[in-house]
Amino acid sequence: MTILFDEQQQFFHLSNSTMSYIIGIEKEKYITHLYFGQRLESYHKVNQLPYIDRGFATNPINEERNFSLNALPLETSTQGSLDFRISNYQFRNNTGGRVTNFIYDHYEILDEKPTLSGLPSVRGENEQTQTLEIYLVDHQQQLEMVLRYTIYETLDILTRSVEYRNHGTQAIYLENAGSMMLDFPRSDYDFITLYGAHTNEANIARQPLHPGIQKIESVRGTSSPQHQPFLALADSQATEDSGVVYGFHLIYSGNFVAQAEVEQYGSTRVQLGINPETFEWKLEASTAFQSPEAVLNFSNRGFNQLSQNFHTLYQTHLVPTQWSQTERPILLNSWEGNYFDFTQETIIQQATLAKELGIELFVLDDGWFGERNDDTTSLGDWSVDKNKLPDGIDHLATTIQEMGLQFGLWFEPEMISEKSDLYKKHPEWSLQVSGYPQTQGRQQLVLDLSRRDVQDYLIQVFDTYLSSGKITYIKWDMNRHLTEVGSFGLAHDQQKEVSHRYVLGLYRILATVTTRYPQVLFENCSSGGGRFDPGMMAYMPQTWTSDNSDAICRSKIQYGYSLLYPPVMLGAHISEVPNHQIGRETPLETRFLIAMSGNFGYELSLERQTKEDLAAIKEQIAFYKTHRKLIQFGSFYRLKPFDEQASTAWLFVNDTDALLIYSHGLARPAQTVEYLKTTYLDEEALYKETQTGNIYSGSELNHAGLLIPRIKGDFKGFSLHFTKLS
Numbered sequence: 001m002t003i004l005f006d007e008q009q010q011f012f013h014l015s016n017s018t019m020s021y022i023i024g025i026e027k028e029k030y031i032t033h034l035y036f037g038q039r040l041e042s043y044h045k046v047n048q049l050p051y052i053d054r055g056f057a058t059n060p061i062n063e064e065r066n067f068s069l070n071a072l073p074l075e076t077s078t079q080g081s082l083d084f085r086i087s088n089y090q091f092r093n094n095t096g097g098r099v100t101n102f103i104y105d106h107y108e109i110l111d112e113k114p115t116l117s118g119l120p121s122v123r124g125e126n127e128q129t130q131t132l133e134i135y136l137v138d139h140q141q142q143l144e145m146v147l148r149y150t151i152y153e154t155l156d157i158l159t160r161s162v163e164y165r166n167h168g169t170q171a172i173y174l175e176n177a178g179s180m181m182l183d184f185p186r187s188d189y190d191f192i193t194l195y196g197a198h199t200n201e202a203n204i205a206r207q208p209l210h211p212g213i214q215k216i217e218s219v220r221g222t223s224s225p226q227h228q229p230f231l232a233l234a235d236s237q238a239t240e241d242s243g244v245v246y247g248f249h250l251i252y253s254g255n256f257v258a259q260a261e262v263e264q265y266g267s268t269r270v271q272l273g274i275n276p277e278t279f280e281w282k283l284e285a286s287t288a289f290q291s292p293e294a295v296l297n298f299s300n301r302g303f304n305q306l307s308q309n310f311h312t313l314y315q316t317h318l319v320p321t322q323w324s325q326t327e328r329p330i331l332l333n334s335w336e337g338n339y340f341d342f343t344q345e346t347i348i349q350q351a352t353l354a355k356e357l358g359i360e361l362f363v364l365d366d367g368w369f370g371e372r373n374d375d376t377t378s379l380g381d382w383s384v385d386k387n388k389l390p391d392g393i394d395h396l397a398t399t400i401q402e403m404g405l406q407f408g409l410w411f412e413p414e415m416i417s418e419k420s421d422l423y424k425k426h427p428e429w430s431l432q433v434s435g436y437p438q439t440q441g442r443q444q445l446v447l448d449l450s451r452r453d454v455q456d457y458l459i460q461v462f463d464t465y466l467s468s469g470k471i472t473y474i475k476w477d478m479n480r481h482l483t484e485v486g487s488f489g490l491a492h493d494q495q496k497e498v499s500h501r502y503v504l505g506l507y508r509i510l511a512t513v514t515t516r517y518p519q520v521l522f523e524n525c526s527s528g529g530g531r532f533d534p535g536m537m538a539y540m541p542q543t544w545t546s547d548n549s550d551a552i553c554r555s556k557i558q559y560g561y562s563l564l565y566p567p568v569m570l571g572a573h574i575s576e577v578p579n580h581q582i583g584r585e586t587p588l589e590t591r592f593l594i595a596m597s598g599n600f601g602y603e604l605s606l607e608r609q610t611k612e613d614l615a616a617i618k619e620q621i622a623f624y625k626t627h628r629k630l631i632q633f634g635s636f637y638r639l640k641p642f643d644e645q646a647s648t649a650w651l652f653v654n655d656t657d658a659l660l661i662y663s664h665g666l667a668r669p670a671q672t673v674e675y676l677k678t679t680y681l682d683e684e685a686l687y688k689e690t691q692t693g694n695i696y697s698g699s700e701l702n703h704a705g706l707l708i709p710r711i712k713g714d715f716k717g718f719s720l721h722f723t724k725l726s
């Protein structure tokens with residue numbers, strides 16, 4: 001891995017063993033994008049950028065009519081002048097002026113990856129990294145922009161962010177503070193995003209780029225289940241196993257924008273960052289603003305390789321280090337089995353049965369605090385409901401621990417119910433705009449996390465519950481989006497900062513609590529995958545993937561999320577049939593196949609299960625424990641696309657084992673004969689299938705494939721486990 005600067009030809013070449021990224025300096029002033037893709041052994045800038053006298057072009061040098069920034073591939077936009085494409089930043093000064101003129105000043109190369117102030121980012125530790133800092137200056141207003149690029153030695157990953165600095169004597173307003181931008185010379189790519197809704201997250205959208213802007217965004221205050229802060233550009237022929245794919249992912253949990261613009265001459269601009277629609281920042285003199293970090297991922301072996309790059313990066317360089325390789329417990333969550341209806345006695349009974357079956361963690365979900373018998377009250381009043389739990393949480397946790405189970409608890413810390421003592425005491429602590437009613441969602445309001453006093457209050461709530469060490473798991477929920485985004489704690493000209501300050505406040509709480517209690521496993525949740533993004537993953541290594549626990553819907557949702565996140569990050573539970581969200585009945589075996597393909601648990605009433613089902617559950621748990629390491633930390637590959645009949649197949653592989661999961665979906669007539677190619681087994685090795693004892697060569701399974709048995713009936717599936725023999 002190196003970052004080279006060619007003094008004579010004025011370009012930077014960032015490269016590792018598979019990837020190159022090249023940045024030029026044009027006319028000693030302007031930063032251009034020259035190349036991103038497969039590694040180039042060396043670069044000689046043979047292809048000069050085309051200087052063409054274009055109609056409607058504007059020219060920074062009057063006499064040079066063939067030199068226009070609007071027609072060159074850039075690494076950052078210009079503002080109010082010269083470049084008319086999507087912009088990556090925007091300043092406004094106190095005279096209303098919105099023009100700047102940033103030009104190249106100098107560069108620095110660091111042998112490390114700096115952290116970002118107040119924001120989560122991927123780490124550079126245990127890996128060689130180098131960082132290029134390009135300094136651009138606007139001399140008129142004494143502004144500075146630092147473009148940061150980090151390249152990893154062994155990962156086909158580059159990270160980018162921008163720091164905006166005000167060296168002047170007056171405050172200036174930052175209206176847009178994008179994280180990255182670059183111009184590809186072509187536009188014959190497919191544009192890929194993940195979209196969805198509550199209970200229907202992470203659908204893959206793929207369509208060819210077309211002239212104009214294709215954009216996804218959130219203005220909901222969180223990254224949202226509607227769109228993941230991610231886009232990819234892929235060769236139109238790219239498949240799971242082949243073709244070039246570029247992935248861009250923003251490490252941010254609030255309002256974002258991710259967009260691609262195909263412009264008049266057929267090039268494509270990609271831009272990601274905080275959504276400027278709900279953002280502004282008063283940049284005081286002598287202060288700086290740090291943008292969130294964007295991850296740039298390059299694969300020349302299709303989507304599975306893209307996923308491998310993301311999975312490795314997030315698992316080893318993003319989630320808290322102590323969870324990176326730590327096996328996760330099999331849990332029983334109380335929600336779908338009880339909802340709000342439980343007592344100390346029933347919980348202890350359930351935990352006793354869970355222990356007998358081999359479950360390792362009991363999670364008490366919503367309903368344990370205040371007067372919370374439905375979802376209309378008590379958020380904010382984090383003291384135990386003595387009617388349900390007369391001896392308190394500590395006692396319950398101790399009792400459950402003494403049984404040999406861990407104990408976990410649900411919180412929705414960012415919320416406040418109008419019917420709560422906290423609201424009576426601190427109405428000013430909720431987000432609001434003077435003179436306008438506060439809109440409720442799920443009959444709750446949102447706490448103003450931009451306020452330091454609110455942040456401190458929440459940190460203290462967690463101190464109360466976690467300092468005894470009895471609670472080893474927290475489910476951190478967040479079940480509505482932000483409205484009336486205003487704060488009583490900020491000046492008038494800073495009200496547009498609230499959305500971003502909310503996210504910064506959240507990160508401060510999370511950083512404090514997760515550092516103070518490193519042994520506690522935090523699970524991220526926002527009605528399922530409503531705020532499933534790399535920003536949250538920096539603090540919480542797993543997410544409740546979706547409130548939809550139907551196995552067939554889940555196989556699609558988990559399939560979509562697996563593009564970006566490894567299975568260990570995807571909370572997946574076996575729930576009752578008929579399924580509570582959509583009413584479908586699926587066999588217990590299929591529910592197991594899909595749930596065990598994630599971070600496995602149960603969410604049903606064990607007492608209501610038949611004896612046979614309980615016996616099967618006991619076996620499932622034993623099976624999962626045997627293969628947990630492979631599933632949680634092996635490599636995960638999608639073997640076929642999710643099809644209309646909802647059939648899918650995927651594979652877990654490590655150095656010694658492989659596990660194939662096949663889910664058949666709907667029964668169909670005149671079934672075709674299917675040979676499923678495993679593609680990712682060791683070509684040189686022999687594999688023994690555990691149940692039949694059949695021996696296969698890796699190359700045979702990879703290329704000739706495995707004959708899929710005929711399956712009758714809807715929603716059936718199977719798994720096959722292979723041991724590597726040599």
Ligand code: GLA
Pocket residue numbers: 335365366375410477479525526527528544547
């Ligand atoms: C959200 C979560 C669920 C459950 C409920 C409790 O919907 O996603 O898993 O915790 O809240 O109210």
